[in-house]
Amino acid sequence: MxxxxxxxxxxxxxxxxxxxxxxxxxxxxxxxxxxxxxxxxxxxxGNGLISIPGAIDTHVHYGVYSPINEAAKTESHAAAIGGVTTMMRMLRLENAFSNSLQPQLTTSSEYHYVDYAIHASIFTQKQIDQMSFCTDKGITSFKIYMNLGGEVGHVYMDMPPNSSNLVASKVNVTDELVEKIVKNAAKLGCPVLVHAEDYESCGCGIKKAKEKNQDGLSAWSSSRSPEFEAKAIKTVCKFGRDYDCVIYFVHIGSEQALLQIQEEKKLGTKIFVETCPHYLTLSYEKQNGYLAKVMPPIRTENDQKAVWNALSNNQIDTIGTDHVANQLKLKLDGDDVWGALAGFPGIGTSLPILLNDGVNHNRITLEQFVKFTSYNAARIFGMYPKKGTLEKNSDADVTMIDLKKEKKVTSELFGSFSDYIVYEGRNLKGWPVKTIVRGELVAEDFEVIGKLGHGKHVSRIITSK
Ligand SMILES: [Zn+2]
Structure with missing residues (x-):
């Protein structure tokens, strides 16, 4: 044979x-x-390289500022160069899933270099009623935006395929709606992903800061303080316990949020925690300009330390990038921090940041690196043992890493839709140099050599039923 x-x-x-x-x-x-x-x-x-199960990015926004037929191409290109073999899209649709989901799925299937899975965001009762429509299609996790409502309920939804118009929308994710989503997700046996920021408090915070004419990333941070994260964490964890639902907190980046989560775990809530590379590397104390504006905001050096500690102690389960494929002309379409767009690209730099700042600085071991970048995500989100492992019969997704490779970050390196990157010019040591998806070499030495359309939708199983 x-x-x-x-x-x-x-x-x-x-x-x-x-x-x-x-x-x-x-x-x-x-x-x-x-x-x-x-x-x-x-x-x-391999010539002595490190081989790991292909990396899974749990948190990616694409299809918002360019349609999925273009975004899948550019962002999965960046993923491949960054060693990511499965990207998990945060799908945001305005309408009923029965109308708008299939066109997204059909179009997606033609334009990815790497595999992808989907989390469905829930904004309305109609969408709650159609959560089982999603699970039937292998979409078995749901996102709740507790930060969106009232005066801060503005959000861009995903564009329909082949469109080029932004889909501006207003939503109201009240506690009542949150409870209903959690209840239904529990019934379906699916985890909910929670953006934990209390929108009412954030709305007030922003109003006050604007009245005082404050500006900059420090003002952005204090206008939506860690307290408001803790408040939302408390609210949703109570629902989690009441209905026995698994809560997955996305983008946790403050000490207070981490402490609140520890409290809720003690009370018996089933919780998983994601952080993003930017909470491990950036603080408003050191970062100028508005490029690093993101929700929740980057915090202090002290918070950064707390996140590293939590990661070292395995209190954090996954690394997601919260990658947003946007461009400078939209990002900086305003005169101050309030007018700037939140979110920035990061799918290509996630592994090198973790290798440089984490593994090569002895903050985490390579075994932990594997857990944070694939194994845990595969288990939490119903992809194990297909993904997140190199066991017999699993998909042959392999990321090969050169721990000694040094390279300067530039936005051009990744071929993303984005024309900037917050790490521009940063020298990183430790890079993925071969990305293999289901046995095919998709990227090698910063070049994508795979076939467009090779990436397939990962239909996921229900984990907690
Ligand atoms: Zn996000």
Missing amino acids: TYDTVIIDSHVILPTGMIDKNIVIDDGKIIGLTNDIPACDHKIN
């Missing part, structure tokens, strides 16, 4: 530790890890 591919001479990192074995791949699947080199059509020489 001749196999498709064997990856030789790499150090394979699993959540349990490192083993030096060859990875045998056939028909897009892992056949096994062996000491010998069986007959094969392609040999990939």
